[in-house]
Amino acid sequence: MNPAEVAALLAYAAELDPRNANADEDEARAQLRRWCELLQDVPAVAVEGWDASAVVRRHIAETPWPIIAADVARPWAAHRRALLARHTDPRPAVDPDDDRAYRHAIREQRVAVATGQAAPTSTRQLTGGPAASVAARIGAGRALPAAAVEQLARYRPVRAAREAAAAAGRPDALAVSCDWCHAPAGEPCRRRTLAPGAQAGTWSRRRTVHPTRTDKAAAGRRQESAA
Incomplete structure (x- = not known):
């Protein structure tokens, strides 16, 4: 907000709660200076329902404490985080092979969302089914x-x-564990790595299962059929 917008917000707060009014002109200038410093990156009105005056009104209506600038800056920070969390960086209308221009366009999109000038662009949800x-x-x-x-x-x-x-x-041999190499169910059989320089105790995956594993799976199927 610029100084004129901050001054209008302070006047609105003083109208709703006289405790926010200043006793003299020097105190009013000091307060305006403090608020301008804290709210320089906070817009007065932005996308997705942000309105600084509504934040002031809600604070005065819901809390017993006089409002300070941080009571406006903190809600904007939360609103800004929510906007950026929903933004998915849609492809800008620049050549994607131009790395510098592409990154600049993405950065501009994010700045526009972060400052409340543009609504976030979310990925559309698929609702029609496959x-x-x-x-x-x-x-x-x-x-x-x-x-x-x-x-x-x-x-x-x-x-x-x-x-x-x-x-x-x-029968699916990988549905059971292997009693030969101790591979668990769902994992392929393995063998010790014998390649030069390989760490001792390491294993490599086999393309085929051990015959004992195939026999074990077949026996399990026969038991299921008998039951």
Whole structure:
């Protein structure tokens, strides 16, 4: 706020609560100087319902203490934090390859929000649900298209092996722990690292499970079927 806005706010506070009125002109100048110092970064009116006069009115109505400048500065700081927390830095209308211009535009957006000149831009919530094709895949237990799963298989050998076992009706070996390498359920089998320079006692993941683990999973399935 500029000095004229601060002076108007002080006059409004004195009108609502005479205890805020000053006894003489020197005291009024000193008070104005203090308030201007503390409220120089606080807008009189800003986006999202901020109004300094409403803060003054609420303070006088709800508390028994005479108002001070900090009683206006603190609510603005909280309001400012809330604005910035909802701002998600939307892409500015500049070339993203121009790093300097892009960062400058992002900084200007944040300053505008932080000073109450612009409303925060939040990420829009998806309310329509997934597309029909995606919903069908999820309902069938598959989140990715079959072609994508096939292309990713070589990068996810453990998962690919589990999916192949399920498709073929074989027991899932990773559903049980391994008695050979002591890998817990859900984790791939492992072996000791023998590479030169490797730290003693370290392990590496196996692409395949130990045969005893496969036998253990098959035995568990047979017990479930018998029960």
